[in-house]
Amino acid sequence: MSQPTAAQLDEVRAAVKKLLHQPDYDDGSAGPVLVRLAWHSAGTYDVETKTGGSNGAGMRWEAEGGDPANAGLQHARAFLEPIKRQFPFITYADLWTLASVVAIQEMGGPVVPWKGGRTDFVDDSKLPPRGRLPDAAQGADHLRWIFYRMGFNDQEIVALSGAHNLGRCHGDRSGFEGKWVNNPTRFSNQYFKLLKAHDWKKKTLASGIEQFSYIDKEAVAAGEPVEEVELMMLPTDMALLADPKFKTWVDKYADDKDLFFEHFAAVFAKLLELGLERDPATGKIINDDNLKEGYR
Numbered sequence: 001m002s003q004p005t006a007a008q009l010d011e012v013r014a015a016v017k018k019l020l021h022q023p024d025y026d027d028g029s030a031g032p033v034l035v036r037l038a039w040h041s042a043g044t045y046d047v048e049t050k051t052g053g054s055n056g057a058g059m060r061w062e063a064e065g066g067d068p069a070n071a072g073l074q075h076a077r078a079f080l081e082p083i084k085r086q087f088p089f090i091t092y093a094d095l096w097t098l099a100s101v102v103a104i105q106e107m108g109g110p111v112v113p114w115k116g117g118r119t120d121f122v123d124d125s126k127l128p129p130r131g132r133l134p135d136a137a138q139g140a141d142h143l144r145w146i147f148y149r150m151g152f153n154d155q156e157i158v159a160l161s162g163a164h165n166l167g168r169c170h171g172d173r174s175g176f177e178g179k180w181v182n183n184p185t186r187f188s189n190q191y192f193k194l195l196k197a198h199d200w201k202k203k204t205l206a207s208g209i210e211q212f213s214y215i216d217k218e219a220v221a222a223g224e225p226v227e228e229v230e231l232m233m234l235p236t237d238m239a240l241l242a243d244p245k246f247k248t249w250v251d252k253y254a255d256d257k258d259l260f261f262e263h264f265a266a267v268f269a270k271l272l273e274l275g276l277e278r279d280p281a282t283g284k285i286i287n288d289d290n291l292k293e294g295y296r
């Protein structure tokens, strides 16, 4: 099947923009969960075996979509389904990744370069195994183990983690609860600033899950409900502070929003391209088994 034209892709971008505003969902935007969908679609990549990655859109199958690590991402896929139906020329794998870069930009973030041409698996025979995505209950060693496997370095791990400016944790999805920043639908470097600024206290949820919490006591004294002003960090977020090499980058990104935006755009683009080899002249993907086998 031929690639969508630039004009067709602009129509898809416009449709994604329109869909972001969701007054009845979470904090009023589909943006954060769309970003997480793209991240989890790509973050299964393994440099050694060259398996996983955003190509194929494997989360449509139970083996990948039903991975507990992907709980909640059916909401993101459902948001995009009408767009897929309206614009059948775009593959799911392209749509999921394109939607994330549109969302990031619309939420005030950087322009992330995006390239298309991904195909969709026609069955579930090529899905990556479960267990390749990070576990938030772990520390710095685990982060390195997971992200080095994708081909990222320490600086890139910290830059990517800045996506936790967006969205929230849902008790019924990951077991963790709450948001990292006060305005979770606005992309910024606030996550790094707050990570450094506050005295984060360990908090054990009723489920027994441990996370970190900060409550703005002045706001509570001024009458704000605690649920509104409580912010959270995952154990893996705290690991960025505790590990001296990660901390260097937390400091830089907290101080310099432009640097963070520049690095985030580069590393998020790299994430979305994991596993794709392109012809440098045409940009066409040249290592896609789906294409070899005559799939679209």
Ligand code: ZEM
Pocket: 032, 033, 035, 036, 039, 072, 134, 135, 136, 137, 143, 160, 161, 163, 164, 166, 167, 168, 169, 170, 171, 173, 174, 175, 176, 234, 236, 268
């Ligand atoms: Zn997240 N992430 N993530 N992340 N993430 C959650 C939510 C979001 C980790 C993690 O366990 C969790 C990256 C890296 C890592 C987003 C983007 C990116 C949640 C809450 C958890 C538990 C899920 C829920 O309950 O709904 C861990 C351990 C990471 C290792 C560093 C990277 C990289 C991301 C993109 C570049 C986003 C946008 C959300 C918010 C989703 C939403 O629905 O609001």
